[in-house]
Amino acid sequence: MLLLTCPHCGVTAEETEFAPGGQAHLRRAGPGASDEEFEAYMFLRDNPAGPHLERWRHAYGCGKWFLAARCTVTLRVLGTYPAQTAAPPDDIRRAIAGGQA
Amino acid sequence: MRKHHSAIALLREALSGHTGWPRAWASPLPRDRYRVIVVGAGGHGLATAYYLGRNHGITDVAVLEKGWLGGGNTGRNTTIIRSNYLQDPSAAIYEKSRELYEGLSQDLNYNVMFSPRGVMMLAQTEHEVRGYLRTERANYLQGVETRFISPAEVKKRVPIIRLDGPRYPVLGALWQARAGTARHDAVAWGYARACSAMGMHIIENCAVTGVRSEAGQVTGVETTRGPIGCDRLAIVVAGHSGRLAEMAGFRLPVESVALQALVSEPIKPCMDVVVMANTVHGYLSQSDKGEMVIGGGADGFNNYTQRGSWHHIEETVRALVETFPMLSRLKMLRQWGGIVDMTGDRSPIISPTPLGGCYINCGWGTGGFKAIPGSGWATAEMIAGDTPGPLAAPFGLDRFREGRFIDESVAAGVAH
Ligand SMILES: Cc1cc2nc3c(=O)[nH]c(=O)nc-3n(C[C@H](O)[C@H](O)[C@H](O)COP(=O)(O)OP(=O)(O)OC[C@H]3O[C@@H](n4cnc5c(N)ncnc54)[C@H](O)[C@@H]3O)c2cc1C
Ligand SMILES: [Zn+2]
Numbered sequence: 001m002l003l004l005t006c007p008h009c010g011v012t013a014e015e016t017e018f019a020p021g022g023q024a025h026l027r028r029a030g031p032g033a034s035d036e037e038f039e040a041y042m043f044l045r046d047n048p049a050g051p052h053l054e055r056w057r058h059a060y061g062c063g064k065w066f067l068a069a070r071c072t073v074t075l076r077v078l079g080t081y082p083a084q085t086a087a088p089p090d091d092i093r094r095a096i097a098g099g100q101a
Numbered sequence: 102m103r104k105h106h107s108a109i110a111l112l113r114e115a116l117s118g119h120t121g122w123p124r125a126w127a128s129p130l131p132r133d134r135y136r137v138i139v140v141g142a143g144g145h146g147l148a149t150a151y152y153l154g155r156n157h158g159i160t161d162v163a164v165l166e167k168g169w170l171g172g173g174n175t176g177r178n179t180t181i182i183r184s185n186y187l188q189d190p191s192a193a194i195y196e197k198s199r200e201l202y203e204g205l206s207q208d209l210n211y212n213v214m215f216s217p218r219g220v221m222m223l224a225q226t227e228h229e230v231r232g233y234l235r236t237e238r239a240n241y242l243q244g245v246e247t248r249f250i251s252p253a254e255v256k257k258r259v260p261i262i263r264l265d266g267p268r269y270p271v272l273g274a275l276w277q278a279r280a281g282t283a284r285h286d287a288v289a290w291g292y293a294r295a296c297s298a299m300g301m302h303i304i305e306n307c308a309v310t311g312v313r314s315e316a317g318q319v320t321g322v323e324t325t326r327g328p329i330g331c332d333r334l335a336i337v338v339a340g341h342s343g344r345l346a347e348m349a350g351f352r353l354p355v356e357s358v359a360l361q362a363l364v365s366e367p368i369k370p371c372m373d374v375v376v377m378a379n380t381v382h383g384y385l386s387q388s389d390k391g392e393m394v395i396g397g398g399a400d401g402f403n404n405y406t407q408r409g410s411w412h413h414i415e416e417t418v419r420a421l422v423e424t425f426p427m428l429s430r431l432k433m434l435r436q437w438g439g440i441v442d443m444t445g446d447r448s449p450i451i452s453p454t455p456l457g458g459c460y461i462n463c464g465w466g467t468g469g470f471k472a473i474p475g476s477g478w479a480t481a482e483m484i485a486g487d488t489p490g491p492l493a494a495p496f497g498l499d500r501f502r503e504g505r506f507i508d509e510s511v512a513a514g515v516a517h
Contacts, residue, residue: 001411002402016412020401022356039502043354043445047343049405072357072403 002070007080009062021055024067025087049073051096053088056080069096103298106210125290126170126297131304134330135163137484138322139337140309140345142166144175144285144470145462146337147292147303148477149484151209154299156478157485162301163331164293165324167308171289174339175470177407177439179362179396181375181384182471183220183280185247187236188507190495191448192243197492198475202283205474211291213283214389218374220280221255223424225269225380233275250276261371266423269380282375282386288473312349318457319349333484334459340405340440342463351455353463354501355442359409360399360467363418363436365428367391381420385428393431395421399441399467409438441466446500448507451479451493460484461498 002015011017022045029041046052052072057065067085069078069092078095081088088096104110104123114121137153139146142164153159166172182202184195201208202215224230233249240247252264255274264271293303304326311323312334321330336345340357367390377384382398397417400409414436422429444450444464449472451462462480465472479492489497495507 015410035502039354040352043501044352045343045354045356047353047356047403049341049344052403054402070402072405075404075406 002075002077004056004068004077005080006058006061006064007066007082008058008064011058011061013061017058017060019057019059021057021065024053024055024083051078055083103294106212125294126303128305129302131163131165131302131307131324131326131329134321135302136161136331137333137335138162138329138331139164139335140322141173141336141338141341142170142289142293142303142305143173143337143339144171144288144292144473145339145465145476145480146335147289147296148473149335149337149462149480150296150301150477151292151299152478152481153485154296154301156481159481159485160299160301162296163329164296164301164303165307165309165322165329166303166305167325169305170293170303171286174439174441175289175473176286177362177437178285178470179384179386179394180282180285180470181220181280181377181386181468182215182283183277184245184471185220185222185236185240185275185277185280186509187239188448188509189239189243190507191509192240192245194475194479194492194496195472196243196245196475197478198472199279201474201478202471203279205283205288205291209291209295211287211294213287213291215281215283217279217281218386219258219276219278220375220377221250221258222275222377222379223255223271224249224273224275225266225271225378227272229380230272233273236275245277246279247275247277250274258374259372259376261425261427262376263424263426268423269378271424280375285470288470292477309345309348312345312456312459314349314456314459319459332458335480335484336454336459336461336463337480339442339463339465339469342442342461346454346461349454349456349459353450353461353498354445355450355464356403357405357440357442358399358402359404359407359438360396360441361409361413361417361436361438362394362396363414363433364388364395365393365431365433368393368431371427378420378424381423383417383420383424385421385425392434393428399443405440407438407440443467446506446508447510449476449496450498451476451483451489451496452498453483453489454498
């Protein structure tokens with residue numbers, strides 16, 4: 001059972017309170033995008049055995065979306081952070097580097 | 102070394118204490134080079150190798166397996182075999198596969214215990230009734246025999262079912278009489294034995310760790326047992342496809358998640374068909390040993406651990422108890438998970454890749470056991486001819502870029 005902390009309301013709860021939402025930091029391809037860029041945005045996904053950046057929703061709590069770094073091999077949650085970021089913040093990067101070592 | 106399985110052989114062995122059975126497949130040292138390397142000794146990889154030999158005369162083949170043969174999803178699934186999908190390309194390959202299953206024990210000289218006991222997919226909402234009526238019509242046009250049956254017929258075939266559950270009453274069912282189950286391990290073992298008899302090498306405990314190429318053309322693989330060269334490479338590793346694709350230098354529209362199953366203590370025969378309840382996410386059959394074999398929906402997040410979340414089991418069991426109240430008293434014996442490879446349209450990928458000479462077969466997700474013979478057939482045809490044949494062609498990687506989806510997510514909506 002995963003334990004996640006919602007960065008909005010601060011609640012730490014079991015995964016049944018949250019809904020997973022797939023890979024984080026996908027950038028929507030613009031109107032002038034090529035077929036390849038649009039395919040990558042729509043369908044191609046990172047599928048690492050290791051740290052994965054992903055979206056979660058605090059579905060049975062405050063209802064807000066947020067992001068998490070989680071290892072797909074150990075199921076350890078390395079940290080959570082607000083969704084309004086284009087890349088993981090420094091403390092999350094450090095946790096990922098540390099979690100891998 | 103291979104001994105023909107027959108009633109006489111069985112009798113002879115019975116009299117001599119079953120000491121004369123040889124190993125089913127050889128365990129050779131890897132050679133430096135093969136014409137074709139298949140990565141992954143699951144059902145799909147082994148069937149690919151088998152049909153390369155049987156249909157195309159290519160026997161200079163090695164199947165490399167990181168663990169033990171059949172230890173992936175092939176040995177972890179709930180063995181449902183059916184072909185009542187919605188889209189034409191699916192019907193073609195799944196029905197081909199079901200037909201091959203009918204003769205597989207004879208073809209392999211190995212009893213895979215195919216049991217065409219019938220699969221019943223319950224309709225428990227009006228929406229599902231309409232969906233299955235549509236599938237029934239589609240199947241009629243595809244030449245796949247299915248029938249929408251009444252609640253009374255459901256009850257007649259499955260006396261332990263409760264038709265008027267509090268949340269989701271049974272409104273009818275899609276019935277495929279020729280669908281059923283088979284023994285999963287035997288499918289892997291039977292193909293392995295037949296491949297070995299053709300002189301192919303099945304090399305267990307040999308993980309592929311890198312893909313070698315020159316000028317955009319595959320030349321071999323790195324493995325935990327040293328480098329091995331090849332002219333053609335087939336990646337057939339289900340949940341690990343993303344990792345192999347990374348080694349070969351391309352990305353896939355695939356995510357790996359856990360799917361779980363469980364079995365009960367054995368009880369007397371009480372249900373002789375397979376029942377799937379897709380709205381509530383649960384399905385059920387009774388094994389020859391008497392255990393109730395239970396499966397449910399896939400977990401929601403990427404996972405490589407071969408264990409899923411506890412609450413998914415709880416949801417599955419809750420759903421089934423509602424429709425089969427007698428199950429509430431059963432003790433569960435075992436529970437396990439497998440890592441399944443999910444695509445966006447819930448259909449598989451059988452395709453050339455951006456790397457020359459390298460082919461991939463993956464994306465069977467929660468439902469590829471039923472497809473093993475047909476998929477191996479189609480993948481072998483693609484490798485032998487260096488281009489996808491009619492069964493494989495619609496399942497190319499390019500369908501995502503081109504918007505030619507084979508959308509099966511609406512048709513089943515559940516793991517199976
Ligand atoms: C719980 C559960 C229930 C299911 N129920 C059904 C069902 O009722 N009906 C149905 O049709 N389908 C079902 N499925 C799906 C079905 O099991 C799979 O689609 C099918 O078995 C996939 O076969 P495969 O040969 O592609 O993969 P696998 O059997 O997983 O084989 C892939 C092999 O590749 C090996 N491998 C991975 N990486 C490497 C590497 N780097 N080097 C060498 N080898 C490697 C693995 O060890 C593995 O043995 C179920 C799956 C699960 C998990
Ligand atoms: Zn919250």
